[in-house]
Every structure is written in structure tokens, then in C-alpha cells.
Amino acid sequence: MSTTGIPAQLGRRRITSRAELEHVAFELFDRQGFEGTTIDDIAVAAGIGRRTFFRYFPSKNDVPWGNFEDELDRMRGWLAACPPQWPLMDAIRLAIVDFNKVPPEDERWHRRRMQLILGVPVLQAHSTLRYAEWRQVIADFVAERTGHPCDGLLPQTVAYAMLGVAIAAYEQWLQDDHGNLSELLDTAMRDLAAAFGDGLPLRVEPGR
Amino acid sequence: MSTTGIPAQLGRRRITSRAELEHVAFELFDRQGFEGTTIDDIAVAAGIGRRTFFRYFPSKNDVPWGNFEDELDRMRGWLAACPPQWPLMDAIRLAIVDFNKVPPEDERWHRRRMQLILGVPVLQAHSTLRYAEWRQVIADFVAERTGHPCDGLLPQTVAYAMLGVAIAAYEQWLQDDHGNLSELLDTAMRDLAAAFGDGLPLRVEPGR
DNA sequence: TGACCTTTGGCACTGAGTGCCTTTAGTGTC
DNA sequence: GACACTAAAGGCACTCAGTGCCAAAGGTCA
Numbered sequence: 500m501s502t503t504g505i506p507a508q509l510g511r512r513r514i515t516s517r518a519e520l521e522h523v524a525f526e527l528f529d530r531q532g533f534e535g536t537t538i539d540d541i542a543v544a545a546g547i548g549r550r551t552f553f554r555y556f557p558s559k560n561d562v563p564w565g566n567f568e569d570e571l572d573r574m575r576g577w578l579a580a581c582p583p584q585w586p587l588m589d590a591i592r593l594a595i596v597d598f599n600k601v602p603p604e605d606e607r608w609h610r611r612r613m614q615l616i617l618g619v620p621v622l623q624a625h626s627t628l629r630y631a632e633w634r635q636v637i638a639d640f641v642a643e644r645t646g647h648p649c650d651g652l653l654p655q656t657v658a659y660a661m662l663g664v665a666i667a668a669y670e671q672w673l674q675d676d677h678g679n680l681s682e683l684l685d686t687a688m689r690d691l692a693a694a695f696g697d698g699l700p701l702r703v704e705p706g707r
Numbered sequence: 708m709s710t711t712g713i714p715a716q717l718g719r720r721r722i723t724s725r726a727e728l729e730h731v732a733f734e735l736f737d738r739q740g741f742e743g744t745t746i747d748d749i750a751v752a753a754g755i756g757r758r759t760f761f762r763y764f765p766s767k768n769d770v771p772w773g774n775f776e777d778e779l780d781r782m783r784g785w786l787a788a789c790p791p792q793w794p795l796m797d798a799i800r801l802a803i804v805d806f807n808k809v810p811p812e813d814e815r816w817h818r819r820r821m822q823l824i825l826g827v828p829v830l831q832a833h834s835t836l837r838y839a840e841w842r843q844v845i846a847d848f849v850a851e852r853t854g855h856p857c858d859g860l861l862p863q864t865v866a867y868a869m870l871g872v873a874i875a876a877y878e879q880w881l882q883d884d885h886g887n888l889s890e891l892l893d894t895a896m897r898d899l900a901a902a903f904g905d906g907l908p909l910r911v912e913p914g915r
Numbered sequence: 916t917g918a919c920c921t922t923t924g925g926c927a928c929t930g931a932g933t934g935c936c937t938t939t940a941g942t943g944t945c
Numbered sequence: 946g947a948c949a950c951t952a953a954a955g956g957c958a959c960t961c962a963g964t965g966c967c968a969a970a971g972g973t974c975a
Binding site for chain 2: 625650656666
Binding site: 716721 | 919920921922923924925926
């Protein structure tokens, strides 16, 4: 019998959660590396069956992704709410910066997560599939603003390019323990615009 | 005994070639789909051992990639040879268009290849790893031209963005049996530049 | 013929992911 | 308390990709 107003869920209760499995798994990844950790390792460490693991995550590759869907909803909402008079690319730039804002207490965890996703080849590959949803959010926005179909060349091009910019900024962020992600994303977007704008406006430091 | 001036190679002769395996595999992919084709299928069809397959390709995912390395060398050469007074992004645009020029007789094969790479999720994912080399060619060029380090934010951002543009153009090309790849690549690059240039210069057709 | 070299491919193994089916831990009802 | 009902858990067996090891095959040259 349920004493709360919430209707009690039928059937056996879930024994663990994505978040808990994520923690257990990350612990192992830290010690043994991603490739060096088997699903069995994770299942044993979490005290569940191997088969059960796959009821929480479709694959080992999805573990580092947490609740990406929810984040996407946030970005979608942000773009929908942004004033229509803002220039298209400015809106996108601000959306991307906002989307990737992380509360300071979560920063360490976010770093760990992204270090895996962008550092481990298998995950790097797998990420392409997850990014598709992210790109579609941008593409839909561009489509709506420009009147192009959302699978048309322009919206897709902008979406793909913006994803690239974001990834490049993330990689820089991971290279430096004290880098500022928001700044990097903003700079990357502006640099690309500048590169298109007037030839080579940027000969800053000696390269190699 | 060798009658030609070419020194005969020592040891057992290779029994097949990447190109031949590629052909055999594509045949099967057409009939059974990529996922529906096992390495065993390919090996049997090619009359070789399963183990031998892996001496020609590091993985099933690499089969559709043909001789990508050689193509990359071509693009590298093109960029190295391009007049230094050309504006950076124009040079890159032309390099990308040139890199993706395919002789008419190879177009059908190239379509098949790209349909796999961009259409099958596993391959889509795997492609990320192959694209890394492509990106580096662009990044190195940008680095040299701008004086930034080649793993710096600007070169990497441009490289990632350009890759995105190219993929978006390819996807459009695959959607239409008679599309012109060079035109699409060129348009995609210019569209992105325009999007950065002046807000929304492009409200062309009704979207949805 | 025999020394030498390289490719081939068989065998056994690991590890991811899946389908099927039983068990377990909950619910509400009589 | 016994019962039907429900959903999660997880065991089992299987497929398939990929790898390490090693012996056999097919070439060269002296």
C-alpha cells in the first residue's frame, strides 16, 4: 500500500541507476582505463549481473554520456526563447556557450567525462552518433530562421561546422587544466568568423 | 628466376589485394547490407582464410576506405603548391573541391563508398578516426599560414569546421542521384561564410 | 637439394552485445 | 495469507569482431 499520493510503481524495484553505474564505471576507468575495463568488471563492482548492465546502457560506449538528452532539451529551449532579432550566428554562439556552462562543482566531473569521450578512440568514434542529435538542434534552428528545409545544405552545413567549432574548443580546454571553456568556445566561434571575414587577421604567436 | 630487371620479392606471394577484397566485400554489402555481412562471408567469397582478411584490413570498418592515405597526400601537395597570396579560406575551399574531384568513371563507385561511410552508423562512427588525418592536413596549412601552432585553437577550429562543411555537402550529394559534388562543396563553403558575414542573407525557399 | 623468407590460415581465446526464458521482488485483491 | 499480476534481474547460450600464437605453404636464391 502506498501512503504517498504518488502511485506506487508496479513490479520489482530497480536495483541501481544509470548515475550509480556511471560512478562505479568511472572509478574503474580511472584505474584500468576504458579499454582495460570489461562489462563484467563493471557489473561485478556494481553488484549486478552482466545482462542487467545492458538494461541501463545500450553499450559500454554510452556510459560516459550521462543524461545528454536532458541537456539537449535545455539548448533547444534556449534557442526557442532567444529574441528573433538577434543575428543568427550570434544566437548560435551564445547558445553553445550557454549549453556548455557547467556549475563549478561539476567541472571536475565534466572534465573526466569529456577526457574520455574525446580521448579514447572508440569513444571518439562513438560520439559521432550522439552528436547527431546535437547537430539537429542547431540545424532546426537555422532552418526555422532562414526558411530552408532542416535537412537542407545550409542548415546542415552550419550545424556540422558549429559542432566542429565546439569540439575544437573542448580539446583546447582539456589540454589546459585551468582553461575557461566558455571563453574558448566564444573565441573559437569568433576566430572562425574572422577567418572568413578578412583573409588572415590573425598572426599572433610563432607557430611551428 | 626473374627475367625482368625488377628484383623478385622474397617469400610467398600475396594471394589477393586490398582492391580485390574491397570488390568482393562491396558485392556482399550490396546484397546483405554491411552489418549483415560477416568477415567469414567475405573470406569465403574471396577464397581466403578469416585470419588472412585481417592482414589486409585492420577491421571490417576499414574496407570502404580504399586508399585514403594516397588521396590525402594529393591534398597536402595541392595546398603546399598553392600561391601564398591567395586568401586562406579561398585556398581551403578550392583545395577541398579539388580533393573531392572524382573522374566520371569512378563516380558510381565513389557514391557507393560514401553511401556506406555516411549511411551505416558503425561506419559513420568509425569515420571520425579516419577524418582525423584529413583534419590535420587542413590544420597544418592554417597553422603555417597564420603562424599559430598546428594544435592551437584556430587551426583546429578551422579544420573541424571545414570537415563539417565537407560532410554536409556530401550528405546532400548522396540525397540526389544527379547532384554535383564540386558545386555542393563550393556552395556549402560560401554559405557558411555568408552566414558569418551578414546575419541572414539567405531566405531562399520555404522550409518546414 | 636445402637454407631462407614471407604469407597464409588454423586454433583457441577474449570481450561486446543479443535473444530467450526463468526467477525474484514488488504491487493490489480476495 | 494465498493469489494473480507486473516489471526488473540475471543466467545461459549464442554470434561476431578482433588477436596472439604457431605450423604449414609457397616462393626465392645458392
